[in-house]
Amino acid sequence: MTDTLWYTRCPVPTASGLAHSLGWLGDTAARNGLAFGVLQDAGPELAVRHFDHTLPGLIREGGNVPALAARAQGSPTRLIGLTWIDEAQAIVVGPNSPVTSAAELAGVRVGIPAWARDQARSFPRAMALHGFANALRPAGLTLADVRIVELGVEPNPQVRTEIQHRERALTWGVAELLDGTVDAVYIKGAHAQEVAKEHGLRVAVDLDVSATRALRVNNGTPRPLTVHQELLDTRPEAVIGFLAQTLRAADWATTDHDAAAEVLQRETLSGPAGVIAAYGTDFTVGLHPSLSPDRVELLAVQKQFLYAHGFLAADFDLDSWLAPEPLEQARALVAAGQVAA
Structure with missing residues (x-):
């Protein structure tokens, strides 16, 4: 059983990135008796897990190309959320x-x-x-x-x-x-x-x-949240807590627009003008993850394109990858006001 909740994300707008910047993900790990690590701050031996997702304890939010490629290669991951944020393509x-x-x-x-x-x-x-x-x-x-x-x-x-x-x-x-x-x-x-x-x-x-x-549809549209199967099996409460804080951060972004903009500038490695040009003034739309049928269908479009152009080692059943229960339980916690501040 892993003793560390590992987190990695890409330099793009994500509610989990907001939650991490606010210190909420580390707090959630601690409340569940886990250490907290970020691959961006780890050495190269761990950093590569951002792409192959074979690190037990890892939750990743980022581009769908590595996530889909890792799953097609046999990495034991589950899809626990999808976001859709248009980003000036x-x-x-x-x-x-x-x-x-x-x-x-x-x-x-x-x-x-x-x-x-x-x-x-x-x-x-x-x-x-x-x-x-x-x-x-x-x-x-x-x-x-x-x-x-x-x-x-x-x-x-x-x-x-x-x-x-x-x-x-x-x-x-x-x-x-x-x-x-x-x-x-x-x-x-x-x-x-x-x-x-x-x-x-x-x-x-x-x-x-x-x-x-x-x-x-492309690498970031839709953008997946994936978790290593071992963490989901052995510490489901940590995964649910992670998602609850992510939902809470997405809610926070809609109420404190200026503070969220500052975080997103750091997350996207850009200035204010770049964030507005790429995501518009209402850049918080789409931060909330879901596994709605339309988002899953759009991910299927990307999977088919990647498979047809040689980016996947094998095809796989997308529905079998989904694990909707943690997000459903996280939503229930947020709705009941049971997410620790």
């Missing part, structure tokens, strides 16, 4: 590019990050491929209608501290776009918005204006 071109629409992407050179060390860590490639596929579809085009140029990537990305994150480029392909190696790249999130503005990049296709959510 776009296809951008250089300042002087004539491309202004999806139809005009036909025949252009698009930057796609190369494969990393394994499928889970190849999430930049998966994001770009799905981003372009979604952008092209309304124009009646497919990935076969563009010229893919592979971009160099870090083959073994690691979870990092905030300072280390700020020291690395978080937007793949901007350098190649500016030097003329490619004609268009996919970007998403707050930091990418800041980078695009800094270099005068233009939006050729704004994926967020699509009325069809299926055309906005």
Whole structure:
């Protein structure tokens, strides 16, 4: 039985990240007799578990590519929640590019990050491929209608501290776009918005204006909360407490908007303008996790895309991955006012 509740997340808006910043997750672990650890603060031997999710005691909230790839590889995880937060996905071109629409992407050179060390860590490639596929579809085009140029990537990305994150480029392909190696790249999130503005990049296709959510499915939409099966089996009360504090943090964000904005700036490694540009002024919408049928269906769209493009070692039954009971019990605790402050 594990004696530590481990937590990891990506540099994106999450209610669990808010709860961690407020100190609530560590308190929950302590109340359940567990130590509390954060992979971002751990050494490289543990940090890799962010991608393969084989660490007993681990709860992860982050991109769905590593989560789905780990499950397909056989990692003993369960899906305990999904969020949906639109985060400024776009296809951008250089300042002087004539491309202004999806139809005009036909025949252009698009930057796609190369494969990393394994499928889970190849999430930049998966994001770009799905981003372009979604952008092209309304124009009646497919990935076969563009010229893919592979971009160099870090083959073994690691979870990092905030300072280390700020020291690395978080937007793949901007350098190649500016030097003329490619004609268009996919970007998403707050930091990418800041980078695009800094270099005068233009939006050729704004994926967020699509009325069809299926055309906005990607690594962060929807975003999963997963738990190692051992922690769920042996310490279910800790998992329920974690989720209760996550729900409480999502509620808090709607009542203290300015304080939540400051936390999200740290979580997304961006300034105020980047957060607003990526997530809008009502950025707290979607922070509450659920396993609603529509979110599960949208995750199924992503799973199918990843499987078809080689990002999953095997297909698997999505419904068998779901564990809805902890979230249901956490909601009951919050509704009854039984979540310790």
